[in-house]
Amino acid sequence: MKTNNQLAERFAEILIRKMEEMKSEKWEKPWFDVSGKINFYPQNYTGRKYTSGNAFLLLLACSWEGYRTPLFLTFNQCRELEIKIIKNEKSFPIYYKNFLVYHRENNKRINIDDYNLLTEEEKKNWRLISYLKNYNVFNLDQTNFASIYEDEFNRLVDKFNATENEFIVDTIFNCPELDRMIEDNSWVCDIILKKQNRAYYSPSNDLIVCPVKNQFPNQHNFYSVLLHEMTHCTGKEERLNRAMGKVFGDNEYAREEVIAELTAAFMGSQLGVFAQPSIESVTYLNGWIKILKQSPDFIFSLLDDVVCASNYMSEKINSRMEILEKVAQ
Structure with missing residues (x-):
């Protein structure tokens, strides 16, 4: 039986290995090569x-x-x-x-x-x-x-x-679950798609703003970015109440970015989305590789929040889809 320290070190080793791979691949591969x-x-x-x-x-x-x-x-x-x-x-x-x-x-x-x-x-x-x-x-x-x-x-x-559809990364792509959610405005906060170059979640307005889908040459990235911002909104006080950071670059802000990155990847794997890490996220990965090497036990706190956010998102997306299916019958 491993001690908690040994267990944390093994888990941190697995995550660090993947983070290092993502950096060396220059963001060309997804977190999980099982999409579809x-x-x-x-x-x-x-x-x-x-x-x-x-x-x-x-x-x-x-x-x-x-x-x-x-x-x-x-x-x-x-x-x-x-x-x-x-x-x-x-x-x-x-x-x-x-x-x-x-x-x-x-x-x-x-x-x-x-x-x-x-x-x-x-x-x-x-x-x-x-x-x-x-x-x-x-x-x-x-x-x-x-x-x-x-x-x-x-x-x-x-x-x-078995795959639901032929999985081609660089062509037009649709994710029915998320498309329906956007169309019906059924997420837990408003999502506004507009032709601009920023994607963000505003905690004060409880609002997600994302570029329109046709701005993304690889349309999987539209959903990956959207899932990232959807993760952020789960941290609001009345939802999962995560410490999300107050100043760009502080430890809690960086931690929240890694949570959003990993949650988007995990959710993408379940929705058939080819979720690649953003260029901006590599800065946070560098910092978290250092933290995990120094304090491996931090991995459990990080993963707990990733899983809580993933479960919250899955429940909301799936329950909404079930309601719509019943209405359509």
């Missing part, structure tokens, strides 16, 4: 999808290693399937929070399930301490699964590598 694939979302071999920062980092792993499926197994699952891990393959850590609950006066301990049954007033008498636990997983491609279960593996590859 159907349901290419990291999950256990049992079909249970990973949550929190685990999903984000395993998707990075799938992207840069070129794994053919997003399926991962534990060592015990490999043993149950009677398959072997390929020599020198390195596992990926999966983390989750566990809790200890102690009474403030007598130190009596109860489990988290019992604590959750208490009233808000009763909970004040108890101390809640969280800590991280982890286990390790391997992608199917890191095992000999393909040779032992050839037919099943081919079926899984077909399942996860």
